[in-house]
Amino acid sequence: MRKGLSGVIMLMILTLVISACSNGNNAASTNAGASQSPAETQQPAAGEPKDGGSLIIGVASDPVVLNPNYAGDRVSLTIDQALYAPLFQVNNGEKTFYLAESLTPSADNLTYTLKLKDGLTWHDGEKLTADDVVFTIDSILDEKQNSFLRANFLIGDKAVKAVKVDDLTVEFQLPQVSPAFEATLVQVSPIPKHIFENETDLEKSTKNAAPVGSGPFKFKEYKAGEYLTLERFDNYFGGKPHLDSVTYRIAKDTNAANLALQNGEINVQYLDPKDVATIQATNNFEILPYSEGRLAYLMFNANSDTGALAKKEVRQALSLALSRDELIQTAYTSSEYADPAKSFLTPDALYFTNDVTTFDNDAAKAKELLAAAGESNLKLRYIVQSGNKAQEAISLYVQQKLKAAGVEVELQNMDSSAWVQKFIDLKSTDYELALTGYIMGYDPDAYRILFTTDSSSNYSHYSNSEVDKLMNDGAGEADPVKRADIYKQVQEIIAEDAPIYPIAYTKTVVAVSKNYGGIDEAVLKPVVIFEDLSKIYQK
Amino acid sequence: MRQLIVRRLLQTLPMLFFVSVVCFTMIKLAPGDPVLSFVTPNMHADDIERIRHNLGLDKPAYIQYFIWIKEMFRGNFGYSLINHQPVLGQILERLPATAGLMGSAIALAVILAIPLGLIAGANRNRWADKLINFISYVGISIPLFWLAILLMYLFAIKLHLLPSMGMRTIGVESPLDVLKHGILPCTVLAFGFLAGYVRYIRSSTIGQLKEEYVQIQYAFGSKKSTILFRHVLKHVLLPVITLLGMSMGDLVAGAIVTETVFSWPGIGSLGMTAVKGMDYPVIMGITLFSSLMLIVGNLAADILYSFVDPRIKLKG
Numbered sequence: 001m002r003k004g005l006s007g008v009i010m011l012m013i014l015t016l017v018i019s020a021c022s023n024g025n026n027a028a029s030t031n032a033g034a035s036q037s038p039a040e041t042q043q044p045a046a047g048e049p050k051d052g053g054s055l056i057i058g059v060a061s062d063p064v065v066l067n068p069n070y071a072g073d074r075v076s077l078t079i080d081q082a083l084y085a086p087l088f089q090v091n092n093g094e095k096t097f098y099l100a101e102s103l104t105p106s107a108d109n110l111t112y113t114l115k116l117k118d119g120l121t122w123h124d125g126e127k128l129t130a131d132d133v134v135f136t137i138d139s140i141l142d143e144k145q146n147s148f149l150r151a152n153f154l155i156g157d158k159a160v161k162a163v164k165v166d167d168l169t170v171e172f173q174l175p176q177v178s179p180a181f182e183a184t185l186v187q188v189s190p191i192p193k194h195i196f197e198n199e200t201d202l203e204k205s206t207k208n209a210a211p212v213g214s215g216p217f218k219f220k221e222y223k224a225g226e227y228l229t230l231e232r233f234d235n236y237f238g239g240k241p242h243l244d245s246v247t248y249r250i251a252k253d254t255n256a257a258n259l260a261l262q263n264g265e266i267n268v269q270y271l272d273p274k275d276v277a278t279i280q281a282t283n284n285f286e287i288l289p290y291s292e293g294r295l296a297y298l299m300f301n302a303n304s305d306t307g308a309l310a311k312k313e314v315r316q317a318l319s320l321a322l323s324r325d326e327l328i329q330t331a332y333t334s335s336e337y338a339d340p341a342k343s344f345l346t347p348d349a350l351y352f353t354n355d356v357t358t359f360d361n362d363a364a365k366a367k368e369l370l371a372a373a374g375e376s377n378l379k380l381r382y383i384v385q386s387g388n389k390a391q392e393a394i395s396l397y398v399q400q401k402l403k404a405a406g407v408e409v410e411l412q413n414m415d416s417s418a419w420v421q422k423f424i425d426l427k428s429t430d431y432e433l434a435l436t437g438y439i440m441g442y443d444p445d446a447y448r449i450l451f452t453t454d455s456s457s458n459y460s461h462y463s464n465s466e467v468d469k470l471m472n473d474g475a476g477e478a479d480p481v482k483r484a485d486i487y488k489q490v491q492e493i494i495a496e497d498a499p500i501y502p503i504a505y506t507k508t509v510v511a512v513s514k515n516y517g518g519i520d521e522a523v524l525k526p527v528v529i530f531e532d533l534s535k536i537y538q539k
Numbered sequence: 540m541r542q543l544i545v546r547r548l549l550q551t552l553p554m555l556f557f558v559s560v561v562c563f564t565m566i567k568l569a570p571g572d573p574v575l576s577f578v579t580p581n582m583h584a585d586d587i588e589r590i591r592h593n594l595g596l597d598k599p600a601y602i603q604y605f606i607w608i609k610e611m612f613r614g615n616f617g618y619s620l621i622n623h624q625p626v627l628g629q630i631l632e633r634l635p636a637t638a639g640l641m642g643s644a645i646a647l648a649v650i651l652a653i654p655l656g657l658i659a660g661a662n663r664n665r666w667a668d669k670l671i672n673f674i675s676y677v678g679i680s681i682p683l684f685w686l687a688i689l690l691m692y693l694f695a696i697k698l699h700l701l702p703s704m705g706m707r708t709i710g711v712e713s714p715l716d717v718l719k720h721g722i723l724p725c726t727v728l729a730f731g732f733l734a735g736y737v738r739y740i741r742s743s744t745i746g747q748l749k750e751e752y753v754q755i756q757y758a759f760g761s762k763k764s765t766i767l768f769r770h771v772l773k774h775v776l777l778p779v780i781t782l783l784g785m786s787m788g789d790l791v792a793g794a795i796v797t798e799t800v801f802s803w804p805g806i807g808s809l810g811m812t813a814v815k816g817m818d819y820p821v822i823m824g825i826t827l828f829s830s831l832m833l834i835v836g837n838l839a840a841d842i843l844y845s846f847v848d849p850r851i852k853l854k855g
Contacts, residue, residue, distance in 0.1 A: 056709065061812060062622070062812070064621055064622045065622060065623070143589070146589065146590065146593055148586065150586065151585070151586055203623060204618070204623040221710070223706075223707075223804065224629070224632055224633065224804055225633060225636075225802070225803075225804025225805070225808055225809065226705050226706055226707070226802065226804045227705065227709055229709060229710065247709050249704075249705065249709070249802075250802055250804075251704060251802050252799050252802060252808060252811070252812070253684075253799055253800045253802070255688050255800075256687070256688065256691060256703065256704055256800050256801065256802065257704075259688070259691050259692060259695060259696055259703050259704075260695075260703045260704045262696055263695045263696055263699075263702070263703050265702060265703060265704060265705070414570070415570060417569070417570055417572070417817055418570030421570055421572055
């Protein structure tokens with residue numbers, strides 16, 4: 001008995017000794033390469049970035065593939081942003097050139113000439129030239145190569161041609177005028193020809209496991225399920241990055257990730273609005289809400305078997321029964337994390353206006369409209385993703401508000417996979433309402449597939465020949481003034497027809513440790529968090 | 540003995556086949572589609588169909604199953620539908636992390652459960668028994684993920700004694716570092732089994748204390764602790780071995796939760812990701828692997844049984 005007890009006590013002591021032994025360097029080890037404590041850090045002169053140190057960014061899963069031609073998930077895109085430099089980026093309509101020095105359309109807008117910067121190199125020291133850009137576009141267009149971006153390079157079913165002019169110049173020849181082409185090119189980050197040119201299947205290539213990019217940080221180490229580390233690329237064309245390394249730490253559980261953030265094991269992390277107060281209370285983090293160019297909306301399925309939502313008046317009446325402000329409060333806790341939405345375009349999009357007809361917060365008028373449309377005892381089915389708190393909260397709100405307008409709503413909870421399957425199936429006719437959202441980029445032409453008749457992502461089955469024509473005209477209109485007029489009209493018509501009920505332009509909230517500077521220069525960016533990690537430094 | 544082990548292992552083949560059929564059917568009956576992981580609003584329907592075709596997901600379910608089983612016989616578990624990496628490679632890469640976590644959790648649970656169960660059984664209805672029973676009830680009722688968050692908060696945030704997540708400090712390759720990271724997940728996983736084991740050993744001890752050999756030892760003037768740890772323990776160990784074999788299934792389930800919460804890079808967290816993405820080759824691979832572990836675990840328990848008590852002979 002005594003021996004047994006002493007064994008247990010010994011084990012406990014051993015455990016404590018192990019933790020105590022390592023406790024001396026715990027702060028340093030858990031933060032190895034991460035934020036140093038203020039005492040250890042020499043304060044730089046005010047406003048002067050310091051070199052060295054590293055940053056740990058919390059991510060929710062392992063990356064799927066580290067190749068920008070195939071990255072479709074948030075984590076892969078985020079890591080690729082540091083590994084592979086883009087040609088250029090666009091923020092608020094302004095271009096920032098990265099690999100490219102200029103992009104010039106021809107007088108007839110059918111050719112775009114891209115000039116690369118001189119002296120660009122890949123992480124392995126090879127020169128980055130026009131050959132790499134042409135190879136990248138050709139492999140995107142190659143059907144066998146399975147890139148998600150392929151459709152973007154087809155204009156009117158004809159492919160864009162990329163032609164090398166000289167080592168630093170590429171010409172993109174378009175089959176027809178397409179002002180949205182620049183928005184397509186923004187998504188391209190060249191991949192190295194000398195690495196991939198003999199690969200039969202780029203997506204499955206083992207070379208993706210040790211990526212060679214041209215971004216500010218190069219690949220160092222990946223421990224599946226744990227973390228992926230990148231180290232500084234000294235020859236980065238934008239100047240040597242400040243940080244020695246950036247690590248993406250995989251934390252699948254949100255609660256655990258928040259604790260790791262507080263413990264200094266993670267320095268940057270997405271936050272759910274409900275967790276902001278807890279993290280803010282530590283006083284160690286900058287809380288940065290920023291727009292992701294995302295619209296959250298309630299979708300009206302006009303194709304349901306009851307046919308109820310095919311009537312414009314019914315959709316308008318349902319919109320009138322709801323309150324945008326109450327919905328924002330219900331789903332996002334505060335208007336700080338979501339701006340009221342009226343247009344189908346997001347504020348980052350060209351020609352956006354929120355000055356359109358809106359149906360909001362008028363239950364009496366909603367009842368009148370429903371009566372005028374000949375709808376009484378209307379019953380609607382609302383599909384909800386189980387476990388999605390925002391969806392569940394909004395569905396209950398919608399059910400309650402529509403009941404006040406005399407509409408009965410049946411909530412159908414389902415697993416997220418089943419929900420997505422039903423939602424994206426254009427033949428689904430057994431529901432009327434669903435809450436969803438989209439990020440479509442800055443060019444309004446991208447939204448065409450959501451609102452034109454029989455298009456691939458027209459989930460609400462909206463059809464208006466005037467919109468179809470205007471969207472088609474907008475896609476090929478090179479004059480910005482005429483184009484602006486077209487998309488203003490489209491926004492007004494869609495708002496009036498109410499195929500969706502726009503709720504909010506949602507914001508993403510990111511917590512960044514106060515030990516880091518250069519956040520403004522790095523530019524907070526939808527999906528990938530930072531546009532240029534080379535600008536971040538440790539204070 | 541060797542013949543018996545080989546025969547028992549061969550018997551697992553039809554069992555694994557049955558498991559694979561059930562698992563595949565369930566995946567195919569479940570709503571969802573792995574291609575959905577790739578779908579973005581600006582993807583064309585043609586692209587979605589092309590990806591589905593390239594992944595072989597447009598073929599009838601039974602054809603997909605036969606392709607999978609054919610590959611299995613070639614020793615190929617297939618490729619993940621999401622990241623296109625070989626399934627077997629991913630499982631083997633993550634196996635050490637899971638084996639280490641499970642092994643240490645079971646060891647910790649047994650090391651603690653034996654003395655606690657013996658003490659509780661020997662002090663029936665006294666304060667020590669009541670205290671241990673109370674802890675057992677708490678252990679059975681407490682959800683693992685909640686306990687994990689609680690311990691993380693206490694030991695990582697408040698006391699700064701241990702790291703809260705992962706298997707190692709970034710860039711550090713040291714067994715001590717892994718050990719330090721393993722303390723919390725191992726404790727959480729062990730706690731789930733500890734309660735059950737303690738209660739089992741307690742009942743077993745109470746039964747053994749009524750046996751004649753114990754009364755004889757008392758009559759010889761042996762001390763209570765000597766009787767418990769030298770004589771009763773031997774008899775109590777047998778059911779514990781059975782219990783260990785039977786625990787393998789729960790162990791796998793517990794590891795999924797624990798690994799996910801602690802970002803422990805094992806098979807459990809890989810499985811969780813695969814289920815979310817409907818990545819059926821990975822789900823199938825992990826299910827078969829877990830079933831094999833369960834079967835081998837039970838066989839190991841039987842073999843161990845015969846070593847602890849040579850009177851028990853293994854029969855195939």
